Structure formats: C-alpha cells, structure tokens
Amino acid sequence: MPESVFIVFGSASDSNVFEPLSAELEEMGISCKVNVLSAHRTPKELEKALKKTKAKIFVAGAGLSSALPGVVASRTLKPIIGIACAGAFEGIDSFLSTVQMPPGIPVLGVSVGKINDAARHVQNYLSGFEKIVLVETQNTNPAVFAKAKEALNQLGVPFEKTSDYSFSDKKSVYVAFVDLHALEELPLTDSTVIVVPVKISNTADDAKLFFATAKHHLFVGVNRGENAALAAAQLVSLKGKYDKKILAYRKGQAKKVLEANKKIQERV
Numbered sequence: 001m002p003e004s005v006f007i008v009f010g011s012a013s014d015s016n017v018f019e020p021l022s023a024e025l026e027e028m029g030i031s032c033k034v035n036v037l038s039a040h041r042t043p044k045e046l047e048k049a050l051k052k053t054k055a056k057i058f059v060a061g062a063g064l065s066s067a068l069p070g071v072v073a074s075r076t077l078k079p080i081i082g083i084a085c086a087g088a089f090e091g092i093d094s095f096l097s098t099v100q101m102p103p104g105i106p107v108l109g110v111s112v113g114k115i116n117d118a119a120r121h122v123q124n125y126l127s128g129f130e131k132i133v134l135v136e137t138q139n140t141n142p143a144v145f146a147k148a149k150e151a152l153n154q155l156g157v158p159f160e161k162t163s164d165y166s167f168s169d170k171k172s173v174y175v176a177f178v179d180l181h182a183l184e185e186l187p188l189t190d191s192t193v194i195v196v197p198v199k200i201s202n203t204a205d206d207a208k209l210f211f212a213t214a215k216h217h218l219f220v221g222v223n224r225g226e227n228a229a230l231a232a233a234q235l236v237s238l239k240g241k242y243d244k245k246i247l248a249y250r251k252g253q254a255k256k257v258l259e260a261n262k263k264i265q266e267r268v
C-alpha cells in the first residue's frame with residue numbers, strides 16, 4: 001500500500017517538526033513516509049522521490065528561504081500543506097516563503113509549531129470533503145472574492161456561498177475572505193478553513209501582522225483568492241475528479257510566462 005501522506009523537510013534540523021507530525025499521523029491511523037530532502041541542496045533527489053510517490057497529500061517545510069513546499073506544489077496536483085520552521089526571525093521568512101505563492105500554484109500554509117493543525121486538516125481531507133463553501137461577509141473585498149469565484153467557474157467545480165462564520169460542517173472546505181486586521185477574530189473549529197487574508201494595499205508591517213495572527217486554519221497569500229479556490233478544488237478532488245481541469249488551469253498560467261519569455265527573446 002502506498003503511503004497516504006508524503007512528508008518532506010529540508011534538513012535533519014527540522015526533526016522537531018517532522019517527528020511529532022509523523023507520530024501524530026500514525027496515531028491517527030494515517031500512513032506516511034518521512035523524507036529529508038532539500039529544494040536547494042538536493043533538487044535531483046527531491047524530484048526523483050516526488051515522481052515515485054503515490055501519496056494523496058503532501059506536507060512540507062523548511063526553515064529560512066523555504067522553497068520546498070512551493071517546489072513540491074509545482075510537481076503535483078495533490079494538495080500541499082506547508083509548515084513554517086523557525087530558522088531565523090522566529091520563522092517569518094519561512095512562513096512568508098510558504099504562503100506567498102504565485103497565482104495557480106497554491107500552498108496551504110500553517111505557521112511555526114502548528115503541527116496539530118496540519119495533522120487535523122490531513123485527517124479531514126482523507127475522510128473526504130463533499131463541497132466547497134465560500135464565506136462572504138460585509139468586509140469581504142469583492143475583487144478578491146471574484147478571483148476565487150472565477151477560478152472555480154473555470155475549473156467547473158461547484159460551490160456554495162454563505163455569510164455564516166461558524167464553519168460547522170467538517171465535510172465542507174470553507175474559503176473565508178478575512179480582513180488582515182481581523183484574522184484573530186476567526187472562530188477556532190475542527191473544520192478545514194482556507195483563509196484568504198485581504199488587504200489590497202499592504203505594507204511590510206502588514207506581513208508581520210499576518211505572521212503574528214495566522215493561527216489554527218490554513219492560509220494562502222495576501223489577496224490570493226484564486227489560490228484559495230484552486231487549493232479548495234484540490235481538497236475536494238481526493239479521487240482525482242478535478243485533476244484534468246486543474247492541470248489545464250496551470251497550463252494556462254504557464255502559457256502566460258512562456259509567452260512573455262518568447263517576446264523577450266524576440267526583442268534581443
């Protein structure tokens with residue numbers, strides 16, 4: 001039987017994270033394979049291990065410039081949870097590297113030490129989600145909300161909308177659009193909630209606030225509505241139902257980069 005969860009961390013010095021995580025998952029009856037591989041220091045070995053695994057979900061983390069979760073995300077259509085590790089600056093560098101992914105390739109980030117949260121979301125996912133619910137309130141920024149709606153429509157993934165902030169159904173993946181200054185007000189439930197912190201014009205100080213208040217839930221980068229939607233689609237695609245659509249969406253994002261590159265090459 002292939003492992004359900006592929007765990008990968010950048011160094012043996014991250015064992016304070018991956019050892020309790022794998023112990024917790026095993027205790028939950030969830031099989032996992034632990035790897036120590038680095039996006040920067042062992043890229044070939046990482047690539048090989050990613051090609052080989054048949055895991056249903058990935059959990060990755062590294063300290064400092066944490067490229068590992070993002071590189072894993074670029075190599076799989078399965079969901080990826082990134083755990084920030086405290087190498088310097090109490091881990092803010094790792095946290096921001098984890099969540100601030102470009103449109104199209106989401107990583108669902110949890111902050112430093114949030115091992116239990118990562119394990120809970122893995123368990124919810126493996127139990128099977130039934131639907132996506134977008135949570136809209138008066139403070140929801142329409143432009144960020146629209147990015148999520150558009151992405152789901154493009155993927156052909158159905159969703160419901162609510163303004164109820166109780167997140168009461170563990171079979172739903174909630175996507176909540178929350179003002180960056182209100183992250184601490186979110187209720188702490190056992191359900192899986194992807195939080196899109198919203199602040200259209202943001203500053204370096206806002207990054208510190210994000211890091212300090214990102215707790216309990218799963219986080220995408222600031223204003224990244226489309227990444228929350230894509231990650232939600234991955235979470236409801238346990239058996240691969242939306243994989244082809246997600247792949248097509250990614251190809252569209254890749255095309256934009258390749259076209260820009262072509263133009264530049266033609267100029268010189």
Ligand code: RP5
Nearest residue numbers: 010011013062063064085087
């Ligand atoms: C990262 O650099 C690792 O994930 C670790 O958190 C940090 C320090 O690594 P070592 O020098 O201890 O191997 O890549």
